[in-house]
Amino acid sequence: QVQLQESGPGPVKPSQTLSLTCTVSGGSISSGSHYWSWIRQPAGKGLEWIGRVSSSGSTNYNPSLKSRVTISVDTPKNQFSLKLSSVTAADTAVYYCARPSIVARAFDVWGQGTMVTVSS
Amino acid sequence: DIQMTQSPPSLSASVGDRLTITCRASQNINNYLNWYQQKPGKAPKLLIYAASSLQSGVPSRFSGSGSGTDFTLTISSLQPEDFATYYCQQSYNTPRTFGQGTKLEIK
Numbered sequence: 001q002v003q004l005q006e007s008g009p010g011p012v013k014p015s016q017t018l019s020l021t022c023t024v025s026g027g028s029i030s031s032g033s034h035y036w037s038w039i040r041q042p043a044g045k046g047l048e049w050i051g052r053v054s055s056s057g058s059t060n061y062n063p064s065l066k067s068r069v070t071i072s073v074d075t076p077k078n079q080f081s082l083k084l085s086s087v088t089a090a091d092t093a094v095y096y097c098a099r100p101s102i103v104a105r106a107f108d109v110w111g112q113g114t115m116v117t118v119s120s
Numbered sequence: 121d122i123q124m125t126q127s128p129p130s131l132s133a134s135v136g137d138r139l140t141i142t143c144r145a146s147q148n149i150n151n152y153l154n155w156y157q158q159k160p161g162k163a164p165k166l167l168i169y170a171a172s173s174l175q176s177g178v179p180s181r182f183s184g185s186g187s188g189t190d191f192t193l194t195i196s197s198l199q200p201e202d203f204a205t206y207y208c209q210q211s212y213n214t215p216r217t218f219g220q221g222t223k224l225e226i227k
Binding site: 037046047048049060061062064096098100101104105106107108110111112113 | 154156162163164165166169170173175207209217218219221
């Protein structure tokens with residue numbers, strides 16, 4: 001059974017770049033035609049889709065973040081990554097990686113989430 | 121972007137109650153509508169996909185219906201473990217978008 005685990009360096013200072021990695025276990029990131037997504041949730045608020053990457057490296061981003069976001073895939077390491085540049089306090093959130101089922105087109109596998117705080 | 125509007129934002133109910141949460145899309149999304157349950161400190165859990173298909177392992181008291189722009193999630197008989205926040209999400213196109221959530225509390 002596929003499992004996802006987010007990891008990252010912890011707090012980020014304003015104007016810096018937030019970097020997170022999602023490690024896929026229990027299956028290959030290259031299997032199927034999955035698009036691997038990043039989703040975030042500020043404390044007490046709703047869910048925001050950030051973007052996604054395929055195992056071949058094709059990406060789609062949320063237009064609201066597109067100018068600051070890069071999502072990439074590292075198939076040998078079975079990982080995909082998020083970089084969000086020029087962060088502000090508004091980027092403080094729990095960040096989730098998630099995988100949609102190909103058939104369901106719904107996020108059926110989620111990481112546990114990692115809290116990222118933007119603070120000086 | 122497709123806007124997803126849920127109602128109500130919150131509601132109080134009792135164990136055994138039947139309740140319905142609604143979700144409206146700003147444009148036709150066919151049946152590309154999913155429902156998730158989220159408990160505090162946890163990742164969302166998929167309940168319903170394609171508007172009415174029950175995800176494996178999800179109790180049958182959960183059901184979904186709708187097509188086009190209007191959708192509903194129904195819980196036939198509330199159990200203590202069902203008190204959580206529920207989100208709808210469209211998978212018709214990108215960017216994927218979620219409703220603002222419906223928080224279900226114990227009366």
